Amino acid sequence: MSDVNESFLELSGITKRFGDFVAVDDINLKIAEGEFFTLVGPSGSGKTTMIRMLVGMDQPSDGEMRLKGQVMNNLPANKRPTCMVFQSLALFPHKSVGENIEFSIKIAGQDKAARRTRVNQLMEQLRLPLSYYEKSVMQCSGGERQRVALARALAFDPDILFFDEPLSALDFRLRKALEKELKDIHRETGKTFVYITHSLEEAMVMSDRIAIMRQGRIVQVGTPHEIYNYPKNKFVAQFMGEVNTLAVKKSGKNKVKVVGGDDEFTVLDDLADFTTGFLIIRPEILKIGKAAAKMKNRIKGVAYNDYALGSRVQYQIIIDQFEEHWLVERLQDEPYEGRRGDMVEIGWQPADSILVSE
Amino acid sequence: MAGTTQNSKLQWLRNPGVLAALPASIFLLIGFAGPLLMVGAYSFMPSRSFSLNQIPTFENYISIIHDSYYLSFFWSLAMAVIVVILLFIICYPIAYGMAKLFNKWANLVTALIAVPILISENIRLFGWVLILLKNGILDGSLQSLFGVSASGLLFTVPAIILGLVYVYLPFTLFPLVIGISMVPDTLKEAASDLGATRWQIFREVELPLSMPGLMIGGILTFVLVLGSLAEAKILGGQAIVMIADDIESAFTFAQNWPKGSALSVLLIALSGFIVFLLFRRVDLDRVIGRR
Structure with a gap:
C-alpha cells in the first residue's frame, strides 16, 4: 500500500472500560485508504468491542477516532x-433481497427507478441472479445471504466497510470460496475494508495488513508475510497454527541451549540482545530421515x-529429552521412508528457525 | 392397489398426533362446538320458544333488521375500534420498556399489571364508580383542594372507554411484549448503521417485525370489547347500549332465547368477518419471515 493517505482512519489511544475490566487498551492504529485491514484475535481479545466503537454502537472511554482527519467519536x-x-x-427477514439491498438508499430518499438501477448493478457485481429481487431473504442459501x-x-x-466475522458460521468450502470472492470485491470496489x-x-488469505490482538492490546501489526515469517512473540507464532516450540537460553554467539537440557542448536541471530525465549520451527520446514542428515x-525421536x-503428510515425533511431541510435514509424493515406532532423526538449518520472546 | 388405498385411508388413525389430540377434540366438540351449534339452531326457532323441535324460521333475523339493534352494533364496533387504538398508543411504550429496557424490573411490572386480573372485573369497575361519582373520590378531592368540580364524569361514553381501556389493557400489552421482544437488537443496529433515523427504524424494522404481537393483541382486545357489557352498564348507566347488553336482555328479561341466539350469531359472524379480513391483509408468516 502507498502511504499517500496513511491516516485515512486513525485511532489514537482508544480505550474501552466496562467497570474495572479493560476490554480495549490504548490502541493506536493508522489505516490507509483502499486497504484491506484485518484485526485478528482469540475470543475475548477485544476485537468485537473495537469494531462496535468504530461503527458507532459503543463509545470509547478514552482516545480519538479520526476519519479523513475528522474526529468521529461522537457521531x-x-x-x-x-x-x-x-x-x-x-x-431484514420481512424484506425481499432487493428491499434489503436498497434499504440505505431508500432511507436516503432516492426514487424507485434510481434504486432499482443501483440494486441491479450490485446484484450483478455480487453474482446474484437479478430474478432474486423479489425473493425472500429467508429462502436464500448461506452464501447468497452473505452476498x-x-x-x-x-x-x-x-x-469504510467493516466486517464482524461474517464467514464464521459457514462450512469450510464455502468459507474458502467467499474469502477469495471478498478479496476480489475489495479489488473491484477499491474501498477500505x-x-x-x-x-x-x-x-x-485476504488482508493487506493484519493486526493481532490479545487481551485488549495489539501485539503485532504487519503484512501477512511479516506476520508469518517474523512473528513478534510465541503468542503470534502459535496463533498461526501448528508450530514446534522450544524454550531456549543463549549459550554463545549464534548458539542456544534448551532450557533444562543439554541439546545445543545454531541460530542465524548473533543473539546480541537475547537471553531467554523460544525457538519456533514450522512443521513444513523440518526435514526427517535421510534428508535430515x-x-x-539435528535431534532424534520416535x-x-x-x-x-x-x-502433505504430517508425522508426530516423540522427543524424549524435551518431553514433547514435534510435528514434521512432508509432501505426499516424497514421504518419510521409515515405519511407525522407528527411531528417526529430524533436522533444520539455522535460517529456518525463528527466535521469539515470551 | 385397492388394498394400499384402503390402508392409507386408515393410516391417519394410527398417527400418534391424531390419537393424542382425540380426548381434547371430543371435549371441545361437546363443551365448545356443541353450545355454539345450539345457539345457531335456536336462532332459527320461532320467537319465545324453548325447544328445538319446531319448524325453522327467519323471523328473528327479520325482526332484528326492522328493529333498532343496528345502534347497539354500531356502539359495540365503535367502542372496540376506539379502545384498540387507544390501547396500542398506551401499551406500545410500556411493552417496549418491558421487552427491552426494564431488564430485571420487567417481572415486577408484569406482576403489577397482572395482579388486578385476579379481582372480579365488576368489583374493579365499582372502584372506578367510587372515584368518578359526583362528590366521589376525584370530584370531592378536586373540590376541597382546588374548588373545581368534576361531577359529570360518571355515566358518560368517556367513562365507558376508560373502563374498557383499564380492563383490557393486559390483553393488548402482553402479546405486544412478546411481539416487540421478537425483534432482534442487531436488526435495529444494522438499520441505524445504514443511516436510518429512530423513526425510520421504527417504521421499517420494529413495527413490521412486531406485527404478529400487535395483531394478536389487537384482535384479542377487539373481540373482547365487542362482547363486553359490564363497563357500559356499570360506568355508562343509560348512556349507550352495547350489543352484548341486548343479548343478555333477550335471554333474561325478555325470555326470548331465539332472538338472543340470532343476535349472538350475528355478533359472532361480525367478529369472524373482521378477524378474517385482518388476517388476509397481514400475512403473518411473511412478517415472521417463515416465507
Missing part, C-alpha cells in the same frame, strides 16, 4: 459514513504416528 452510527456486515448478517448482506452494505457507498476474525488463516541442527493432510 452516532446512522451519521457515520461507514457500514458494517454483521456476524449474524442482520438481514445480499455485502450488497446492502455496498449500496450505502461507505468510506476493515475485517475482524479469530482465524489468522482467514486473515492471511545434511542439516546443521516416529509415533502419521496423518494425511491432502497435499
